[in-house]
Amino acid sequence: AIAADLNSPPIGTVQTIAEALEVLKEVDAEQPGDGWLIGFGYDDTMLKEMRHFTSAELDSVSTTRPILAMHISAHMAVVNSLALERFNITAETPAPPGGEIRKDPETGKPTGLLLETASRPVQLAALHMPPLQQIAVVRSAAEIYAAQGFTTVENGLATLEQIKGMSGASKLGLIPQRLVLWPKDELGLEAAEGTIDLQQYGSDRVYIGATKLVGDGSIQGYTGFLSKPYYKPGEHPADYRGYPNIDADTLKAQVKAIHCAGQQVAVHENGDAGIDLFLDAWEAALEACPAHDARPILIHAQMSRPDQLERMKKLGVTPSFFSAHVYYWGDRHRDLFLGPERAAAMNPAASAVALGIRFTTHLDTPIVPIDSMLQLWTPVARETSSGKSLGPEERISVERALRAMTSDAAWQLGLEDRIGSIEPGKQADLVILSANPLEHDGDLRSIEIERTLVGGVMIYEKPD
Ligand SMILES: [Zn+2]
Structure with a gap:
């Protein structure tokens, strides 16, 4: 291709x-x-x-x-x-x-x-790519991630071929970062049934993580599943709300199968109607197989309502917010897809902080470019690409935004005993920045990545 x-x-x-x-x-x-x-x-x-x-x-x-x-x-x-x-x-x-x-x-x-x-x-x-082309693509992506300070990188919807290929490339030393691979739906469900063993592809550098299900679509594509109609529905009828990718009963059965097999669950839901379906499914799975620290991940979680955040807290759900949407699509969410009120309330990180919910942020590349400082900046600034403020009440502190990319990210993945903070006994994955974000007056996006280290070994150094 x-x-x-x-x-x-x-x-x-x-x-x-x-x-x-x-x-x-x-x-x-x-x-x-x-x-x-x-x-x-x-x-x-x-x-x-x-x-x-x-x-x-x-x-x-x-x-x-x-x-x-x-x-x-x-x-x-x-x-x-x-x-x-x-x-x-x-x-x-x-x-x-x-x-x-x-x-x-x-x-x-x-x-x-x-x-x-x-x-x-x-x-x-x-x-679909032949193996050598796959390796070339992964190598060049790894270089971009290293230059952006990322020490652990993730494939959030991995096929068996990708898991085998990336695990092999990692063993050959072709990928300098740690890898987190999330088996995609059918594959993770097969693993839950015990018909395939994915852990054989894991290593100290490759972590086979949560099984990922895609519960709904994309708000900017009019397929995210909302409880109330899209603001300006475009070519759709006035009451159009998007739709689920997986019907409620199937989602319940799949979430239960994954969780009851002892695997971590990650479900993609952008719209609040989708989030309801996931929370119902998770509640039922938890009833079937009680667990107290399962950390089910709600991917994107963009339209989480206040009542849903409370339910997440109660059920131990941890969201990963797609905060960069505020920058890339914020103007259009306000004017086109969601209207001013819902757009202002999207990716409600400050509300999550207030409830004591641990969460992460992500870029969802290739949806938006790999840019660590933009990822840090968006939930702090909540500014759109036209420079307008969107939902300033959901702004969070720089410290919280940093935690969402470091220690809380490691915790969400279940890797907090190894990575995510600088402590004795951890694996010395470090990034050295040109300025301290916690004491930075200017735009966080102007901070540069000086060096990136994985396991104490330098994998990137800024050219002079
Ligand atoms: Zn998506």
């Missing part, structure tokens, strides 16, 4: 569909062939046309190689006609549970847009 960057500002430069198609054409011309052409990071509500591409538009780039344009959320993608053909997606194809195959209301033909569970098999096929 070859890749093209379709991001819009502030990440990239694409602002219209014509510009995006031009980028794809250039990459196709530079690297001709019949393998997949993947466009990353397009954001329909950042394009002047305010819509997704169509397969006909992608056909104007090529009809002889399959093309996949992946939405910035990674929860949906548009493919060209050749790719539709290869996957046998026609006017008659029914949508899988928890997904959509968008069809033209007049002709009934697929438009090329595949959402949630309908997009996943196509994305996996397009992104």
Whole structure:
């Protein structure tokens, strides 16, 4: 596969569909062939046309190689006609549970847009790489992470092939950081049933962690599952609220199976209706198999309501907030997806602090670029990319934001006895910054990474 960057500002430069198609054409011309052409990071509500591409538009780039344009959320993608053909997606194809195959209301033909569970098999096929290419990609990502001060890196939805490949690359010394690998849904469920042993791929550098389920979609893709309708629903009906990827009963059964097998649970929920489904499922799992420190992780947790935070506290749930959304999508959450009130209350880190809930933050790369100081800064500043303040009452202190990326992150993963703080007996994973964030007057984003050490060994030093 070859890749093209379709991001819009502030990440990239694409602002219209014509510009995006031009980028794809250039990459196709530079690297001709019949393998997949993947466009990353397009954001329909950042394009002047305010819509997704169509397969006909992608056909104007090529009809002889399959093309996949992946939405910035990674929860949906548009493919060209050749790719539709290869996957046998026609006017008659029914949508899988928890997904959509968008069809033209007049002709009934697929438009090329595949959402949630309908997009996943196509994305996996397009992104599939031979082992050597995988190693090259992982190596270059590890370098970027090291330059950003990350000592432990994570794959939050790992296939068996990725677990084997990354574990092997780590053993060969090709990945300098510690790795946390979260087996994806079916794989983790197989491990829970005991039909596969994933721990054999673990080592002192590779930690096989929570099983990850994807309970709902993306708010900026209109698939996050909300209890109240989207603010400006775009092409959807006025009462549109998104939808769950996994129905309530299946989610209950899966969460219970994972938890009762003694594995940590991690569930992706952006919308508050999705969060309700997860909390119900977790409560039932806990009843079936009582445990007192299981640390189920709620991934994104963006629209957590105050009553849900209280329930999380009671049930021992630990959220990982996607705080960088305030910067990248905050203006559009306020004006388009959620409206001013809900946008101001998203990623409610200060409310979590007030209740004594331990939480982390994340960047969800490739959704947003790898930028540790931006990750630190967003929950502290709650400023959007246009420079506006969004929900200042949910601002947290620098110290809390640091803990969410260090000691509380280690705790959430169950690795607090090894990493996450500087103490005798821990593994000396360290980052040296150009200034002390706790005493820094200026913009936290101006702090530079000077050195990164893993296990006391320097893996990055800033060039002079
Ligand atoms: Zn997501």
